[in-house]
Amino acid sequence: MFSETQSLRQLFHKIVADCYSRYTGLHDAELTSYIADVLSDFADLDRLYRMRDEAGTPIEEVSRMLEASDPVYGTAPSFIAERSMRKHIGDYSLFHAGMYPEIFRSQDRHEGELYQEMVQAGRSSYYIVSQFNVFEYAAEAELFARLAENFELCVYGLNKVRCEFDRLCLRSGAELGQFEEHAA
Template sequence: MAGVLRLRASANPPRPARWSDLRAIERKPDEVRGAQEVTMQPQNQPQSHPLEQFFHQAVRNNYEVKLGLNDPDVTSYVAHLLCEFSRSDKLYKVRDGQGRPIDELEQMLLAADPVNGTAPSFDAERLIRKHIGDYSLFVAGMYPEAVEPWRRHRRGNPSLEELVRAGKESYYIVSQFNLFEYEKEAPLFGRLSDWFERCILGLTLVREDLSRRKALPAPPIQ
């Protein structure tokens, strides 16, 4: 399909030596699909993860120590994001009406649009936009080879610039939901939007650390 922005992993992406030993306990994927399922889905609080402390230290060492990005909330959020995406199926938890995972950036953006797209509500827009921000940050920082120019032209993947734009915009939109139950965390998403490029750089440093430890999360293969 011409013009579609599809993001795939490289043919031979880096894999951890023993990632299966570090994997979290298998859980049913959280999925975003269908009008009723999106609007009725509760806003879950981050849950404890076996690798939370490990990733938190890795993110803190690079964000705060190396980049001077001294924001404990951002550090904790990104560490939890790495835990969440340690399972590749979490990258594709946005589903279409038939329950099929959406793995195209363009289609994710359409699914997040309550006016011209398929989002059934503004709450659904926030939920999906948050996922797009997370997805863009993770892929751009941890697997930049997925958006290398030669692969993008061959497979229709988004460019790094397009991925960054979608991520920054999505976090900004989430930050504009700043009333009622969303008021407390809205400023965090504003900072994630403002510092998006720095957060990507921090994740590339985290990636280097994890590669040396042979503990790099599984690549984003659906």
Template sequence: MAPESNGLQSFFEDVVTHCFRAHTPVEDPELTGYVAGLLAHFSATEQLYPLQNAEGQPVRSLGLMLMASDPVHGRASSFDEERKMRKHIGDFALFSTGMYPESTHRYAEDATFTELVRTGKESYYIVSQFDLFEYAKEAALFAKLTEQFDTCRYGLTKVSETLNQMNGPKLLM
């Protein structure tokens, strides 16, 4: 995930690294860096729902996001587009279930917490299978995100608690 802002990225890297070290067995700078980048990326609320319906409104339905990601029957015009959409779905699921587990119904109108977790893992797994050419280097990271999804989600709940205690940035509040 590309840094959205060096200052914000650095802040989130510090908080994520601290919380993950204190509360999870994850000590992988690549993984914590990705999660920090995810927070920086989603600090711009328009990044949560990049897909739009025919009326130009953001698609908030997990089911519609999944249908759109289908390269055969959906809006994904290629397997590269499918990967991009699935990566977003995985990121969206990790972010919403980690930072706001009590409010997942607000972020994905038609999905339960359990469905978001399952779909997040599945989406990261699909992204990890794109392991050729320009995606070969990132494939292992997405395999780790698949395996460590629950741990990263738990770590994000600790990040959310820490930010609330610090009176830190209010993401999507």
């Protein structure tokens, strides 16, 4: 019998692959598998908010994450740490822009501006990760190049994944909040 985590991971893989194939035209098993794994990983809030400041408080603002990821002026102790942080920023940006587009509504700033900042941060972070294309990182560099190149399409695909989750929850009679609570 599968654990809840394995079942959730399988569900994410199926829905992501189906939605991306149907709505984006991206028939890229490696890319959709990676995105499904991001969803599975982020079901654990410690992984979603893994970047922390000096006091140990989770960093939620992408601008602060970008500052921290700089190995020269930020807190990243090395270029390898920068790669890891940039990978997380790409994942975090993709996740929020695709699964929770409502977070871009703000009283202080225009929502399109916030969205564009998130997309730019995600795309550029994946691009930087793709440039680590030697040694142990060579095998996955092309995946991150495709994620950078197709970032907006991947966001759109994740939005369709969320719509599918909403539909499944409504169909089963469960509220979305209960589904998210169970997934976390």
